[in-house]
Amino acid sequence: MPRWIRPFVVLLVALGAGALLMAPMVSMEPRDLPVAVVDLDEGIETAAGQVNAGRQVAAAVQENDGDGMIEWVSLSSQTELDAALADGDVYAALVIPADFTASQAAAQQGAGEVSALRLVINEGKNPMVTSQLSGSLAALAPGAEVPVQTEYYDEVPESLGMLASFLPMVFMILTYISSYATGIVIRATFPLASTGRGRTVLVQLGLAAAAAAVVGVAASWVLSTMAPAAGLPVGDSAVFLAISSFALMTLVIGSVNWLGTAGMVVPVAMLVLGMGTADLPYEFLPAFWQDFVHPWNPLRFLADGGRALLFQGAGWWNAATPGMVITAVVGAVLVGTSVLTRRGRVRETSPDLAGVAPSEHALSGSGGR
Template identity: 20%
Template structure:
């Protein structure tokens, strides 16, 4: 029973609990995701009683049920602006009431032609969010169809109707869908940007740690001056460039072999390399200040981040939205690649690019400042 008296042995089950809890925390993000206030645009190009009926149904949907938040938040917009709003990732979808809709529905049985409502889908923003919005809007239109069917059936009770009239009677409203920023085929159903961004972080993390260990060995063997230490740091940064290039072009090459439909091999490889280098700088900076503990910290960041990368923020618990999502560097690489894959962006991807380069610049500054970190000098033991 000697082992039971060892404190280190008792640390094992505690460590297991902590590690499993850490790995399982994403269950809270992915266990039962529910949409809350997913932004959907409403475009009204007509007026009349039937238009008001649609608006009333949307208003009811916006209120939700019970004490919980509604699934969608509708905002009225202009049709000529929707393309830019979608590009800016303001909405997952849009419902369009086209001009003439009210008149079409007034004369639907006479003309034997259904009225049309349009659904615009911002697929590249997030496939899950866009599909959820599309399905909800289609359900809403199905409910409107059911209401009109009941009214028309009452009006036509006892009358003979032909086949065309019967078809319109059942579905007096049809939908016309249009996809914006389409998720192209062979991109893992929209997951390719995230799947290709994660290796940028992992490569920077592993490469940065190995270079840190190699540099530590040099510092242990030799007593370097501040100028020599600065030169050693410059060599680490050069290794960072090499690691980043290997990361980016390896990811792009494997993506090409796997059949991923990349808009440009060189563009994807360059962007992943850029992200990996900036990640390498921040990893090297924190590691230079706090040592090997930093690797554990960055592993935790990666594990916590995996649950938020492909899920719309409106489907995440508040804890993940406010305390996890803003601090996950991989997310910005994923969003940048999403701009490249589905929004026609070049190397500069806007906000995501700015954030990544900000991470890199901050990392470089913090890393250089580590040269002023106090160095512990081993105490010499005097022989008696």
């Protein structure tokens, strides 16, 4: 490639990477956010038969999906709702109480008030989403005559403010940068050579494990100091981040072992493609990122684990941990199998020197002295 073309190639690559990095944010469109409707209303018996106002309210609410923003999920019990909230399956729920019809009938006779609907916001699932969703769901409530009482599941401390939306990204970026840089240093310090390659990869893996433990402890301490109100469990966070850091380091080391400098494109592509999946929930992502990036990208697992630890009371083993463990296994295999690559081995002897002893090489190179 002519030297004068190289700057333009670099520029085009940088612009392409920037476009990929920003594309999910620019084209995001909230859609199909799962929200539960839980009809617990037992109804009442009248002379005209069974009356159940809760069933009518549930049907009326589900007719409005907020222009495709909401996907209503029907649940039939509090137990089902508790499980859906704990598993992070829904962002919110509208609960119709068991005495809803009875309270309406009593209120019409001047005996008491209509029981309020419960709007449960699963704030810890994603503070950015639930803050937007609260107002939208309140607007979908079935009229001013029906009171709505809002409550929060995994409530995020109010003192965090906007920081709550950015903390998982800090969680991810801090771990990624430190792991990426450390992986590069380990690979540069202990490169593959023509001999002792098995020992070299064991050293690389051992150092990655030790460095990952340091990253886990240090990053957890930084995050807990930065946002003490979040109540981050430092011990559990350190273990989760150590696993994540080891996964990222081994991906870096293994990629460079196999591909040389070109292997750097693997962790860079992981960042360029994965930033959107880490920052935005699945329902906000364009179709390409939903189908081809979200299922595997380690940065998404890292950010989801951060939310679980920060806001959902989870421990080091949470919904995101299996994804990071699988990534760590892939990274370790990538490093271990790199002993098979020819990269770093001594090149074949050139034909004109074939059969010449090493001492003769030295003599010819020293002018025969």
